[in-house]
Amino acid sequence: MGGKRHFSHSTAAVFSIFSKANFPDIWQLSKSAINENKMDVHTKLMRKYKQVPGWWFMCILLANITATLFTCHYYNYQLQLQWWGVLLACGLALFFTLPIGVINATTNQTPALNVITEYIIGYLYPGYPVANILFKVYGYISMKQAIAFLEDFKLGHYMKIPPRAMFMAQVVGTVIAAFVHLGTAWWLMSTVPDICDRALLPSDSPWTCPGDHVFYDASVIWGLVGPRRIFGNLGHYSAINWFFLAGAIAPVPVWLAHKAFPSKHWIKLITMPVLFGATVNMPPATAVNYTSWILIGFASGFIAYRYYRALWSRHNYVLSGALDAGLAFMGVLLYLCLGMEHVSLKWWGSSPDGCPLASSSTA
Template sequence: MSAEKQSVETERNEKIPEEDPVAPIPHFPSEYKGDIKDELGGIEADAGSLEEEELEESIRLVPKIVRELVSMDDDPTLPTVTFRYFVLSTIFIALGAVISQISWFRTTSASYSMFFVQIVSYWLGNIMARTLPAKDVNLGFFKFSLNPGPFSIKEHVLITLAASAGATSNLGEIIISVKDIFYKEQMHPLAAIFLMWATIWTGYSFAAIGRNFLLYDPDLIWPSALMQTALYRTLRGEGQSLDVSKKQIRVFWLVLAGVFFWTFLPEYAFPFTSSLAVLCWFAPHNDTVKFVSSGLGGMGFLNFTLNWSNITSNIMVSPWWTQVISFVAFVVSVWILVPIAHFTGVWNGKAFPIMSNRLFMANGTRYPFIELTDEKGHLKQDVFEKYGNVYMSTYNLWGIFFGYATFLSAFVQIFLFGRKKIWSTIQHLRQRKQHSFKDRLNVLMSAYDEVPLWWYITLFICCFSTMLILIHTQDLYLPWWTYVIGVVLGGLTVVPMGFIYAVSAYQVSTGTWNELIYGYMAPGTHPVGSLVYRVVAGQCWYRAQSILLDQKIGHYMKVSPRATFMSQLWGNLIGVPINYAVIRWVIDTKRPYLDGTEKDPLGQWSGQAPQSYLNQGIQYGTVGPTRLFQDTIYGPLRWGFLLGVGAPIFIYLLHRRFPRAKFNLWHSTIFFSSMENFYGNVSTGPLSSIIGGFVCMYYFFRYKHSTWVKYNYLIGAAADTGLSLAILAIFIIFGSAKIIQMPEWWGNDQESVEKCYGSPN
């Protein structure tokens, strides 16, 4: 049989492995068909320290999917922290810090793609290796080479890890933005920057708690780390011809350029294409039709979008069954519950605008929340009694309801479907001091010095001290002792929640729980105080997870742990000041949209994120849960706790009774978490996303898998990158120094870009 025919037969007969119900990721098809000895080609025993049988056993201890994607060999002599590393990492950190921070204020946007950083840094690194002179530079106290040789895979990885750490929006933005946008309290620039460093590095120090439990166990594969590792393998051309690599490069740049130039149409010149409200075309002046069909403030029923920012590469990363669950949650929430509440008035559905995330008084007018607190941030009881309790749309109420269900469901779901794995991991960890992991990757990594614990402790002490100083000097409005409790609870959360993330790639939200705890500890305080507590007790462990994820990538790629850790710090040193500059830039130019005094025609500059954080800060911090739950409208929220426990148990019983029906794929935590999502400003993306997801993650993944492997992540990275660069270009060209409005024409109707002219509310 010819090689070509054999390849075709292999693809045709390829069986895609069953997907783990706990892990919402696409599993890669097996490329390994033979005995474990087939994987030993090119791998030699380490200077006789390992006999062939020991080497075989060390590789066998690595999970099969990891063996398929990760090299089982290492070259410790490869350069890591070089001149090229500092140049390229700084460029990608700065670019990502701008794009990600802008995106945080928008309703929809594509995240700064690490796939893009991986791809472009690889090409630029090779160009620098070919063009820079091999010259040593002596600065007296420091000496380095401009070009130490070929661009190494370890330089490549460290550039990406630095960008991952620094080229993202950070935790302190929540506090800084809410204070400025809604209370006109602008923090001193240095205080704001140190606040962002302190909160983000508190998350780094939290990572020390979980790394021994979560990083070294070979069975904790960290699926997202495997995805990036797979792309490194693709870029290096392992297992494919040079012609295929060249074709991939052409496809990447064609998609990037296409999406870049196309984005100028829906985002600026031709916004009609961003929300195709089909039903409105047949009845453009009907109020009910607008409410049902509009994707900008309406239900978005049968509404399509041609704007990639409303779709993003999530459709090319999340497995098909996960996307189905998320879409079903959207249908239930927006296409079923919203019209029921809106048209029948159930649960005060007619009392307040249902597609709004603002806070209201009982008469439906906007709540004057600024008047609730005095200059010290304490609740004015007489003002609260004057205006009454705070109310929100029914849509937001069931978001809180399902938020309560999500947290408990995550623990019950993992216990029922993954308790055997949890128990085996605990048993192994109990023997950790006597028996270190003997798998091939840990054996290779034992050649490198580990990050000393005192590095993490020193970092934590600096952050802890900085935060206490800021609490006493910068009007952060929370009692210092609640900050201490928040730090303790945040640290305790790292291992159990990190375990869920390590085996499932799913990050459970804990924001509602943290707000609830703070509300009972310090009711009647300024909402900013509640947000500071939320950042420390909740958001910091998210950062710990992302840091551990990047460290797992370094583990897979055999990069020195110390080089990985220092690259992460370098990313934040560069990225945080840029984040702050962008925050000031956005608030100064988009404040009327962000604070709600004006409405963005496209619904993008809605300030949805800071508004949502403010709402919860007012409800739980200023008003407090005791006052809040005295109102009967909030009473049903408590049933969310019971639902979170009962739903996964019910699904588990169905799965045991009907194992072939695959009830285990109906992951209650993903469903509840998706029900939390707020689509009140833009609901035009889910229908287009599920169609795109079907094509990418069902049809191509199952029936054209070789094509999927070559191009899926590549195209997703290119599309997200083109979108991000286009949004940045539009912001700089048309909205920075001088705001340039697009002239009104048929495709840019100032009254309604969707051609829906009725009033939705």
């Protein structure tokens, strides 16, 4: 049920993206970005620095696509992905970067394309799990990294960091990170006995690789089995495909309500991709995580906006950053103080499913 719900909400969120992304606004903003007479104060201050030439980006893009095509063709027996799959994945990443970037910029939420990319290549090229993994990487991760790249450039824009310095820091950091990740993976696989093998590892081992198992399971479900045998005419869940239509028309009632009640300014702030996308993480999370988040978020937001509106409007961004930084800091602190000492906290809300007495008949 978790997988079906994850798929349905993901497809609805993706197809809501284009209804929410206001294309007239995007067009006007794009023209104002090109028109030098309509620059904000930050852009005017940044004009004293040399800008990054567009051909730098194009050279990196073409070099990477060429290297990917060559690699997938030369090692096709191992990688399984055909040349047209690489180009289709790059096209999807390019197509979705702008509307998802708009939603990310306005709501701080990024709808994911991992399920929709697996779904597309699973239908077009079933029976090839490795090709499914690669298509998801080139179609989804490319778009995700592009938005992260833009976020860093935007931060540098506000902090008045020279664009070329930002560009070099990004490129050099990406190259270093690639080799560090690859070297770390090789080192772990060669030094940790039975890494990722749950059948041979003890129950309290930290090397069970849950993320890698999810990645592998997804390649089997979407690549080897294929969505046609699950959500197509050969499966039992074809009705789930109606969520494509539901996601496409979901923002329409919000738009109609805004037109009917123009004085209610909060209506236009309802973002259906965010509402659908927020439920994607519900299958691995417990009900306690979501209920506490909703209650605390709405209660604190309402109180702050109702009684401290001036402070809220000035310091909301700082508060959001402080909460994110506090979460990261507490994660590191808890690991250093409790995780390294193998101390675990067990309470009624930490149970994976909230029902410790439940058991499977096939156990």
